Amino acid sequence: MSVAEYIWPQPPKGNYRGSQKASRPAPDPLLTQTGPETPCGKYLRMFWWPIGMTSEVPDDLPHKTKLLGEDLVLFKTRQGExxxxxxxxxxxxxxxxxxxVTECGIRCCYHGWEYAVDGTILDTPGEPAGSKIKERVFHGAYPVVEFKGLLFVYMGPQEWMPEFPVYDTFNLADDELVPYSISYPANWLQIAENTTDPYHTVFLHANHSIDHFEESWGEMPVIDWHEHENGRHTCNLCTFRWKDKIWVRVYETFFPSFSQVGSFFETAEDEKYFQRAAITKWTVPVDDTSTKISAWRHFGKAIDSDNLGRRELVGKDTVDFLGQTADRPYEDRQRIPSDYEAQVGQGLVAVHGTENLGHTDRGVAILRKNLRAGIERVQNGEPPVRPPQNGQEVPSYCSDSVLPIPEIPGVDDEELRRQVAHAVVDVLRSADDMPRDERVTFVKSELEKLKDRPEFTQAKLAS
Ligand code: FES
Ligand SMILES: [Fe+2]
Structure with missing residues (x-):
């Protein structure tokens, strides 16, 4: 058909308003910019961050890397520091x-200046005897802690340096921590927000694409939140009704972006109490448009009694659950999208001005609120809320508990589940100050008692 023959049949039906939304506002600079001069960058520098895996740093070669917008080099001296x-x-x-790499530092290839791990200049071989240049100059350096295959740095002012926080999930019995990292071409915040958005597991991972997980995951959970009164972390409480049991799944995020997630092989078929994390992870701003998750996968009888995890798939840019990287064919990623597609699909830096937050986004709102509060504290010259600085393991709440509490005729099951979830958190909260082993024993036995509480049993009907 030639242009001359084309006849406009009728205007398309519908209320088309794309032109009203064609221009996009800028991203929120307060929460998304992480450089050393930015408010968020100053706040983020108050915490220890994983910068890489020990396996990435050879014994005799430096490793170029980046964190919070700063170009850095990691190395291991011949003395092993x-x-x-x-x-x-x-x-x-x-x-x-x-x-x-030298005995106790690193020597530049160009003119041989040698640096100690704290940035002290040890040698300037081209300078004349008596040169004071090495006393006058210092090099930028950050302290490093090695822990179970991950290397952590603190990039804030030395006088504000906190203890390196060892959480209670770092040293569990029958539990092996295997490091991995995943890189994303996107801003850190949208990657961190995924863990505070438990609703997405029902849609992205179960109902709307394929079942990534067990059948029980497709049930719509009752979702609620617990914000610790000291402001250091928030928990998503996802409570599923599965047959005659209530499965309470507690995800948590310690601000700004340390989070833990329970087993993804959970079937909720068997009664259990306080099963701990399958993933312990930090969402790390590399720069404002790239992010890395540095993490451990937990393996062993305590978290994976059927040995379903695949340790051989866990490492740099790889982990043993679907859809965490871009390494699948594009069509597969379109047909079966997962976390990577959803997060990176929000754009290089997700624009908050074009969002419309709803009921499912409360966790995201809680995260942003607490980040803003932390930034404000640092702007006011105070340290942000951080894990306790008392030389003890930090109690964390991430856990799965499956309680034999059947539905009660005449009682709203959603409300029942909500109450059970908060009862679980109350037990966890009450044990914050206990030593680890005592705490675990106490929490398990108190959780086991919940099924007999009158308000959670048929006895409620008789009252
Ligand atoms: S540039 Fe490094 S020693 Fe000259
Ligand atoms: Fe997910």
Missing amino acids: YGCLHLNCSHRNTSLEFGH
Whole structure:
């Protein structure tokens, strides 16, 4: 048909208003910009961050990396100490990724300046005897802690440095921590928000694509939140009715972005109490448009009694559950999208001004509220709320408990589940100050008692 023959049949039906939304506002700079001069960057620098895996740092070669927008080099001295320095040499900026690792530091390839792990200049071999340059200059350096295959750095002012927080899930019996990392071409916040958005598991992982998980996951959970009164973490409480049991799944996020998630092989068929994390992870801002999850997968009898996890798939840019990377064919990712597609699909930096937050987004709102509060504290010269600084393991709440509490005729089951979930958290909260082993015993026995509480049993009807 030629253009001349084309006849406009009738205007398309519908209320088309794309032109009203064609221009997009800018992303929220307060929460998404992480450089050293930004308010959020200053706040984030008050915490320890995983910067990489020990397996990424060879014994005799430096490893170039980046965190919070700063170019850095990681290395291991011949004496076995880890160092993290600004990447570019303090002499004339050559990259220290080409430096030589020395007995107690690293030496720049260009003119041989040598740096200790704290940035002290040890040697300036081209300078004349008596040169004071190495006393006058220091190089940017950050302290490093190695823990179970991950390397952590603290990038804030030394006088504000907190204890390195060892959470109670770092040293469990029958539990092996296997490090992994995943990279995302997107801002850190939208990656961190995924864990505070439990509703997505029902839609993205069960109902709307394929069942990524067990059958019990497709049930719509009752979802509620618990914000710890000290402001250091928030929990999503996902409570499923599965046959004659109530499955309470507690996800948590310690601000800004340390989070833990329970087993993804949970079937909720068997009674259980306080089964701990399957994933312990930090969502790490690399720069404002790239993010890394640095994490451990937990393996062993305590979390995976049927040995369903696949340790051989866990490492750099790989983990043993579907859809966490871009390494699938594009059509597969379209047909069976998962977390990676949903998160990266929000754009390089998700624009809050074009969102319409609803009922399902309460966890996201809680996260953003607490991040803003932390940023404000730091702007006011106070430290942000951080895990307790008392030399003890930090009690965390991430857990799955499956309680034999059947439906009660005449009682709203959603309300029953909500009450059970909060009863579970009350038990956890009451044990915050106990030593680890005592706490675990106490929590399990108190959770086991919940099924006999009159308000959770048929006895309620008789009253
Ligand atoms: S640039 Fe590094 S020593 Fe000269
Ligand atoms: Fe997910």
